[in-house]
Amino acid sequence: MEFRMIAMAALGSLAALAAAPAAHGAEICTAIADAATGKVLMQRGDCQRQVTPASTFKIPISLMGYDAGFLKDEHTPELPFRQGYVDWRPSWRSASDPAKWMSESVVWYSQQVTQALGKVQFAAYTRRFEYGNADVSGDAGHDGLTASWLESSLRISPLGQLSFLGKVVNRQLGVSAHAYEMTERLMRFGQSPEGWRINGKTGAGSGYGWYVGWATKGERKYLFARLMQRDKSMPQEVSSGPLARDGFIADFPALVNAIEVDQAIQPLLEKNAIPGMAVALSVNGKHYFYNYGVASKDTGQAVSNATLFELGSLSKPFTATLATYAQAQGKLAMTDPVSRHVPYLRGSVFDRVSLIHLGTHTVGDFPMQVPAEIKSYEQLMDYYKNWQPAHAPGTHRTYSNLGIGLLSIATARSLGVPYADAVERTLFPALGMEHSYIRVPAAQMAQYAQGYNSKGAPVRVNPDVLAEEAYGVKSNTRDMIRFVDANMGLLPLDAKLARAVADTHAGYFTLGAMTQDLIWEQYAGQAGLEQLLASTAEKTVWQANPVGAVAPPSAPQADAWLHKTGATGGFAAYALFNPARKVGIVMLSNRGLPGSERVSAAYEVLSRVAPGAAPAAAAP
Template identity: 25%
Template sequence: MRNGKIIGRIASVILATATICALPAAAQTTASTAPADDAVIRSAIPRIDALFENFQKQNPTPGLVYGIVANGKLVHVRGFGVQDMAEKRPVTADSLFRIASMTKAFTALSILSLRDAGKLSLDDLAEKYVPETRGWKYPTSDSPRIRVRDLLNHTAGFVTDDPWGDRQQLLPEAEFTKMIRAGVPFTRAPGIAMEYSNFGYALLGRIVANVSGMPYRTYVERTILKPLGMTSSGYEVGESPLARRAIGYRWENDAWLEEPTMKHGAFGAMGGLQVSANDYAKWVAFLLSGTPARDDADRGPVRRATLREMAQGSNFSRTRRRFGSTAQSGCVQSEAYGMGFRVAQDCQLGRMMHHGGGYPGYGSHVLLLPDYGVGIFVFTNRTYTGAAEIAWDAAFLLNDAGAFTSRPIPVTPALTAIHDQARAAYASGDVSGLPLAMNFLMDRSAANWRTEFARLRGLVGDCPRAEPLTATGALSATIRWTCEKGALDGQILLAPTTPATVQALRFAVVQKQP
């Protein structure tokens, strides 16, 4: 904070140049695993630009930058307004913003990387790594003690601490140690509900430091930031060039007041990271590269399987409405907290991972669609102004434009072989030639199957053509057969046996000609 003086009303909007850039190979997904349509995304960009520009003007916010990552690259980034109202420097893709609680994902991945290295277990008690917490317990005889996993999932029993936690950023490590030794009150027993806790993620930062043997920020920078090429990002704001910093502001008494620039401290693990849009896009692309599971070389600083693990929630799910203009659409989401991300199931777009960031002087939001390989993020330099609703509106605009197509599940040889045998069984009217699981004829007799095949043939006749199978898993698929007088839809479900056997075969007439 430069003397905390009032700097004046919002500057006129200055637009930064949009850029398109490829990311380092380690952060890219492969073409076969990222089906979003780049051309459709680019065609929708003028409308999305307008969404963010209108938000920046109407709220108002001194400056804003947003980016869209798809197919392993930053396909679009755009800045609006200014990063510094005194100098009127325009926001660009290289402007540095604090991302507040979006830092938690970096902390979570650091814990998981230490787990991968065999240095801790998520089911270990937190007191094993932070001995000052030894003896912490909710005051009932049957209450469990806090595990590392509870801290990751916000199920440790701590009270929600926004905005108190935001102002602890400066706390020196020695003072944090005193705070831990003094103990903290529990709001409930661990493991029975999710309640968001900045304090819990500060404890995770201490675990990272104690287990790795180096300061928390050093571990994150060496393990994640540097390998991903995030060379402009870091925790100590004073180490970055002033000319690139987006200065944080709040609106108070009809004027802009500059927020103090907080140094890195013990609570940096919950919200202290500073990044540029160009850098953060590399992180988003890396997270998206974890989906789907596949045989490609695992070149990232942390395993793909570990990235997917971040979406595993605490299973304390709740229902919520979407952000943005589609909130009243009738699509109510189921949401749980994973590890550094909220994970929702949406009726249109399926799995959505997201997190906001609110901080004195800053607001941010990130939305990941891992099944489509797309991420959208936004940073602002106004206190607690994250523009989440606009990021979500942009995602649904892209969906309406046709940018997203579901990633196909490979059809296994076993499904292909049994599909061919099922077609032969229909032609012969007898299931005896199929490799049947032990339950198959117990659930429906061979005689009844002959009757059913005869009935279907009477309705639609022979079925000489079949559309390609649509796998719903490695052991299940839907089928569509084109027949003489219509069509049949069906399902093949294999049993968990070796060799492959059929546990269920289902058919339905979906089209019958007169």
């Protein structure tokens, strides 16, 4: 699967499409490479077309001028403007220094530098730099020494620009350290889109617009080149170079996020033979969607951010939210005994088990799944009524569908409607989740991905007892990243619903570094991957573990990592977010994969796209 196709799909739902033509111009090529290795990570369009470098050639001229000693610093030498110099722009008709030369693309200043070098040295530098076709001979209308880069003999492609820039940032051109340092300083761009420091240079000529350079954030550095072609609607006084720059700067965060996500997700897909996956990010309130593979191997339908996936146990936070929403409406209290809302269970252990115990997996020692012999809800109620725990409520955590299923039943009865109706007709609309379902309607079946089991056979969730209540939601990344935003306090919600969402983040029990909220598993903001992975350990998932009660329950923590995995026989899901850092991720796939790999991949994605906000390195 080629990355550029993934990137295009990923960016398709953004408000400003990265693939869209720039204003008054058509994109010819956008290419991005890893600065350390030179590996091209993304190329879109005709990236081998050689055209005039125009003012992007000021980068090599700067290196030449500082290395040869003609240029000294940012303001030396200052050269006077003289009659006869190129003066296409009024601002060029005055003295210029290196800073003004680079920022305003003063052509005559470039010509003074190259003439100071002389033909022999100028040509030698160009050949040594292996810059484009390295032809500075000029032509019948252009002197090579003063105009070969201006719509004349010198040509370079976007990929050629990346090759040259890689030698610049890795200092492989054989010029002085001062030459590299001053050139980098002159190329500094004043804006830092999403924390990226940009060094770049525009260029315009023969109807083309360039923007080339590199971007740095922390330890990461990428080379980039964008080439566009102006169209007839562009006013002549508007330069295509700044348009290429402004378009690229606007697109860059999404483009680089696509690269970062792909580097983390692609190996996961290949290792586990995943037919399709949808990934959504929320970073400072902005959404990014990345779609891989197919929703069905039979039809070949591509995954999109509208594709419905089974969430498995990632459905459980909706039960918790519905319960706290019912509490906010005065229909129940989470401290209520279960039997208050399920009268059939009066006189059983559920007189002493609270709704909080159901929502925190601390009922006792329920089995993970509904016993196979239970085929009806009547049989299930009898099972509950006669069940006796091996541990007192609130002393041990045992992950189970039976507990959350009973919370769903109790909550629905407090509301007086069936559970599926309460979720689909009340909770989802209140959250603005327009395409999430427990029972997928016929009109939406075309969006419902086909799941595949470990042998690659097509499967979907069975309508077993508690399937709807414990693991029945089907949703897409568009709705799920909205749910993540709701949990980070980024959506304008009804006051009662906002309180309900926040209430699911209260901490009730501790198990190692994990705090058990209502379904959400919480870790401190400084937690690292090692701590997050503890939730997926076999002991944590399958065994009863002693817990410590948090008394009183801890208030929702802003700087905390909350996450939840989910899976059915043919699907896998994961969500991770931090409200204070305003970063979250949702991953949905149509084949199972280990929870630890989901957590690790999500951690890697957030570490790449939001390093300042991502979980810290694991504590010693």
